[in-house]
Amino acid sequence: MYIISNPQNQDAYDRNIFKKSCYELSNEIKKILIKKTNHDKPFELKDLHKIISLDKLNSYRLTCFEEINNIPNLKILIYQTVYPHILNLLGFDLAIQKSLNLSIQFPGDQSSLLNKHQDFVSGDSPFQKVIWIPITNAFSSNALHMTNKDNSYTPIKVSENEFLIFDPNTVHGNIVNETNQTRISLNIRVKNWFAPDSGEHVPDRQYGIYYEDFCFSKSTLRAFEIIENQGE
Amino acid sequence: MSEILNLIYVSNIRLHGMQIPTRVQVKFARDYCIKKELDFSLPVSESWTSNKFELLQNIITKPFKHLIIFSDLLISSPYVLMVIENNLLNSELNKKAKVHLTFSNEEIEMQELHKRINSILRNKKYALKYSEIKALLKSKKMF
Numbered sequence: 001m002y003i004i005s006n007p008q009n010q011d012a013y014d015r016n017i018f019k020k021s022c023y024e025l026s027n028e029i030k031k032i033l034i035k036k037t038n039h040d041k042p043f044e045l046k047d048l049h050k051i052i053s054l055d056k057l058n059s060y061r062l063t064c065f066e067e068i069n070n071i072p073n074l075k076i077l078i079y080q081t082v083y084p085h086i087l088n089l090l091g092f093d094l095a096i097q098k099s100l101n102l103s104i105q106f107p108g109d110q111s112s113l114l115n116k117h118q119d120f121v122s123g124d125s126p127f128q129k130v131i132w133i134p135i136t137n138a139f140s141s142n143a144l145h146m147t148n149k150d151n152s153y154t155p156i157k158v159s160e161n162e163f164l165i166f167d168p169n170t171v172h173g174n175i176v177n178e179t180n181q182t183r184i185s186l187n188i189r190v191k192n193w194f195a196p197d198s199g200e201h202v203p204d205r206q207y208g209i210y211y212e213d214f215c216f217s218k219s220t221l222r223a224f225e226i227i228e229n230q231g232e
Numbered sequence: 233m234s235e236i237l238n239l240i241y242v243s244n245i246r247l248h249g250m251q252i253p254t255r256v257q258v259k260f261a262r263d264y265c266i267k268k269e270l271d272f273s274l275p276v277s278e279s280w281t282s283n284k285f286e287l288l289q290n291i292i293t294k295p296f297k298h299l300i301i302f303s304d305l306l307i308s309s310p311y312v313l314m315v316i317e318n319n320l321l322n323s324e325l326n327k328k329a330k331v332h333l334t335f336s337n338e339e340i341e342m343q344e345l346h347k348r349i350n351s352i353l354r355n356k357k358y359a360l361k362y363s364e365i366k367a368l369l370k371s372k373k374m375f
Contacts, residue, residue, distance in 0.1 A: 066337075095355070095359075098336065099336075193355070193359060194360055195360060196359065196361050196362040196364070196365055197359075197362075198362060199248065199362075200249060200362050200363055201362065203249035204250075206249070206305075207352065207355040207356075207359065208248065208303075208304065208308060208348075208351075208352040208355065209250075209335070209336075212348075212351065213351050213355075224354065224358070
């Protein structure tokens with residue numbers, strides 16, 4: 001394992017912070033976020049709230065979301081960012097959520113709150129993990145919050161050079177950002193390709209509409225080939 | 233044979249646990265066409281008694297420019313895969329046609345549609361199901 005920042009609990013199994021293996025994805029995202037402001041003077045993304053007003057935030061976010069999800073080879077860029085850590089946690093054959101989500105938390109914004117929750121309750125596979133990639137530093141009240149073993153609910157500090165892989169079966173969410181910095185992050189769900197999704201019960205969380213292929217080992221591809229050649 | 237420009241296809245067939253009301257599929261198609269500045273034409277509807285996608289199998293072999301459907305998942309059947317392989321990939325017909333997926337707001341090539349249906353069928357065949365895991369846990373055969 002290449003853990004460079006200790007999780008909140010030393011023996012936590014549900015959250016791991018790693019150094020980004022590649023910055024191409026983050027750089028591409030930053031370019032889009034800056035371009036879509038139409039602001040002609042240089043600024044830092046942590047000050048985005050000084051450039052975009054709160055009432056324009058959602059339309060700005062949706063415009064960026066669409067452009068981000070149209071980046072050619074987006075999934076390859078994600079893979080390069082999180083390699084090899086995601087393989088260590090979930091195996092070599094992976095399915096990934098089709099769309100990359102974009103989260104923007106302005107200081108004082110009460111409209112973007114995601115209360116404490118667990119993803120499986122709304123139909124996500126309990127076998128998945130969330131890759132959480134900050135574009136700005138996440139700290140204090142602008143960070144993702146998770147419950148600890150003692151039931152306390154604390155922020156997960158992740159610098160913009162790092163990313164987090166966490167288990168969304170643990171209660172998590174965010175609180176009002178009381179810092180003076182905007183937090184921008186990406187999140188996407190990944191599970192072992194052979195592990196069940198919840199499609200039998202929640203059809204819109206199934207492979208094909210929610211997940212797609214992410215990566216396979218050569219060994220698995222060879223096994224598929226052998227089975228297919230055997231016929232039914 | 234005259235070319236159909238925009239072919240809007242809706243299906244009542246329950247597949248992979250999904251059955252989207254036709255009106256919802258049509259609404260998505262109409263909104264998509266407005267957004268993408270495509271002409272909205274009267275949708276063609278698969279028979280609810282069909283399980284082999286006979287209508288789609290038939291119309292997909294006629295020339296068109298844009299096929300507009302709700303989701304690739306809703307047509308991910310071996311029958312559809314076969315007709316794409318037999319009639320499209322091996323001929324020039326509709327090779328340049330675009331497939332529009334209104335739910336995911338995507339425009340893809342026929343080759344990509346073929347690839348996706350293949351991937352979906354492979355996943356449905358080989359990946360574990362939730363009920364299988366629950367049965368295994370119940371039988372304690374896993375341990």
